[in-house]
Amino acid sequence: MSCFAILLAGRVDATPALRAALSGSRIIAADDGLRHAASLGVTPELWVGDFDSSPPTPPAGFADLPRETFPADKDRTDGELAIDAALARGATSLILVGALGGPRSDHAFAHLVLALRLAAAGLAVECFDGIEHAWPLSPTPRRFDLALGTQFSILKFSDLAGLTIAGAKWPLADVAVPFHSILTQSNEAAGPITVTVREGAAILLAQVDPAVR
Incomplete structure (x- = not known):
């Protein structure tokens, strides 16, 4: 690569x-x-x-x-x-x-x-x-090794279908999220998280912990 x-x-x-x-x-x-x-x-x-x-x-x-x-x-x-x-x-x-x-x-x-x-x-x-x-999301489940307590948001660029977030303080399982929803703002990692978006365009944006910068 x-x-x-x-x-x-x-x-x-x-x-x-x-x-x-x-x-x-x-x-x-x-x-x-x-x-x-x-x-x-x-x-x-x-x-x-x-x-x-x-x-x-x-x-x-x-x-x-x-x-x-x-x-x-x-x-x-x-x-x-x-x-x-x-x-x-x-x-x-x-x-x-x-x-x-x-x-x-x-x-x-x-x-x-x-x-x-x-x-x-x-x-x-x-x-x-x-x-x-920040990372673009896709239908393929992807693991992100975020530190415990890391704040993250899913930025939407369209309606989303099949959004799954595992390993977060507020997990989601195969949900539909319209473009205008703020549901995916300001979540927290409970450790490594795995995110999938079956349909739609979205980006995971994570704040970097000052202690590990």
Whole structure:
């Protein structure tokens, strides 16, 4: 499996857990996402984007970084361009770093939609910024090794059918949850949890315990 990490411009806390998750991954930076590289201790192999949100000169140590420059007026985000570059290099799994939080809520929403699209295409994908961790869900039951008491929510992007959550403070068994319901907000892990969604698009978003970051 070829794992790539995409550095995006959102919030990042360069915790030991995040740095460990990036170990062994190839790195591509999208526009201002390059600013996270130094704190994460990584060197991207490529820097892509329209560079409208980047400083005029790259951070120290990255002056010779290969670039792919795109016009500001385009129909894909810089994050999409970076993901496309990773896929062209053979990526089979992706970590989207800096995909959550940050000054632009629309960017965070777009990154979650991208994660769902990529997962539907068969890629292993997650979003991780050291503070929150997110994974697209599927009909295949998946175990998540969350620490006891970890807060998590199921973010819905459609009506859901067959939602099952085992191992949580508030478990669910094969329930239908309409898109507008807040039922899946703010659950707690009682240890490792297993989640299944038979039909619909959803993402598990977990808060990372500061004690294990």
